[in-house]
Amino acid sequence: MGIFKPITNESHRNRDDGERARLGLGLAETLLGVGLAALAATALIAALTGVASLAATAHAQETAQPGGASAEGLAADGGAPSAQASETQAAAKRLVLRRAGVKPRIVRYAGTKPAIFRFEFKGKRKRDVQVQVVHRAEDGKKTVTKRWNRDDLAPNTVHQVKWRPRKANGKPVPNGRYFFRVREQGGKFADADKAKGNHRLKSYSHIFPVRGPHSYGDGIGAGRGHRGQDVFAKCGTKLVAARAGVVKYRAFQGSGAGHYVVIRGRKSGMDYAYMHLRKRAKVKPGQKVRTGQMIGRVGATGNATGCHLHFELWSKPGWYSGGSHMRAVTKKLRLWDRWG
Numbered sequence: 001m002g003i004f005k006p007i008t009n010e011s012h013r014n015r016d017d018g019e020r021a022r023l024g025l026g027l028a029e030t031l032l033g034v035g036l037a038a039l040a041a042t043a044l045i046a047a048l049t050g051v052a053s054l055a056a057t058a059h060a061q062e063t064a065q066p067g068g069a070s071a072e073g074l075a076a077d078g079g080a081p082s083a084q085a086s087e088t089q090a091a092a093k094r095l096v097l098r099r100a101g102v103k104p105r106i107v108r109y110a111g112t113k114p115a116i117f118r119f120e121f122k123g124k125r126k127r128d129v130q131v132q133v134v135h136r137a138e139d140g141k142k143t144v145t146k147r148w149n150r151d152d153l154a155p156n157t158v159h160q161v162k163w164r165p166r167k168a169n170g171k172p173v174p175n176g177r178y179f180f181r182v183r184e185q186g187g188k189f190a191d192a193d194k195a196k197g198n199h200r201l202k203s204y205s206h207i208f209p210v211r212g213p214h215s216y217g218d219g220i221g222a223g224r225g226h227r228g229q230d231v232f233a234k235c236g237t238k239l240v241a242a243r244a245g246v247v248k249y250r251a252f253q254g255s256g257a258g259h260y261v262v263i264r265g266r267k268s269g270m271d272y273a274y275m276h277l278r279k280r281a282k283v284k285p286g287q288k289v290r291t292g293q294m295i296g297r298v299g300a301t302g303n304a305t306g307c308h309l310h311f312e313l314w315s316k317p318g319w320y321s322g323g324s325h326m327r328a329v330t331k332k333l334r335l336w337d338r339w340g
């Protein structure tokens with residue numbers, strides 16, 4: 001305490017309630033500094049007479065978005081003289097987070113790992129807290145995807161929620177950017193400006209199956225009735241399931257596919273075929289597989305020139321059972337590739 005920097009809007013946002021209330025004069029100077037002279041005069045009077053309500057009001061009008069989640073020091077906590085009890089009471093209304101971080105930062109539908117969001121708030125009393133995960137669309141539109149209500153949570157303790165990115169009907173949530181935020185139930189969103197960790201993440205319906213350096217070879221057709229897309233990579237490169245599902249076939253075809261495996265996609269209506277694996281696939285027929293789960297390694301078994309994955313997508317009802325191979329396979333692979 002005691003350090004007062006000229007305040008920009010940004011650092012003003014970062015200042016915690018209690019500190020700002022105690023620095024009533026500082027607030028007045030700030031407001032003068034940014035040219036809000038009329039307001040400042042009132043603030044000055046308020047500050048001089050020890051009334052903190054204006055500071056609290058000014059704060060209340062700010063947006064409650066969790067901010068940049070920088071890990072720079074922690075805001076001063078408590079320690080206000082008893083004469084300023086009303087100020088601390090006002091400040092205590094809004095949750096202040098010490099920690100707000102999610103891991104991993106990319107999750108997949110029915111993936112191997114759920115997102116774990118950990119948070120901790122300051123203060124002296126228990127609170128009824130709501131955690132939300134919010135989708136941020138390309139156009140900036142925010143939609144709450146899921147809420148968790150947790151009653152009587154202790155301050156200064158790490159709490160966590162686990163999120164598997166799916167809708168109530170079991171399908172994947174929209175692809176793209178998400179973030180977690182916290183508030184007191186029925187109250188304002190917590191101040192996360194100084195919280196440790198990063199509360200943002202991305203969720204995707206698929207993962208690119210070749211987990212290493214790669215290049216694209218022949219696509220659909222390719223002058224020889226090619227039914228998929230070739231992806232070249234070093235033999236031994238890890239192969240994972242692009243989408244969760246159930247293993248439908250695992251076999252060896254010496255004259256063509258070599259070691260191959262076909263997985264019926266969960267809630268996607270498609271079959272996913274992986275060919276020329278180095279060895280027999282690690283997953284067996286009937287087995288449930290998660291998005292991103294290892295199924296084998298890139299090889300050159302069967303009729304293959306060079307180490308590569310031959311990948312096919314088949315529409316409902318599936319691979320050589322009434323469906324047809326999808327021309328969109330290359331486009332899809334390239335999209336999943338961009339998702340990382």
Ligand SMILES: [Zn+2]
Nearest residue numbers: 228229230310
């Ligand atoms: Zn091929």
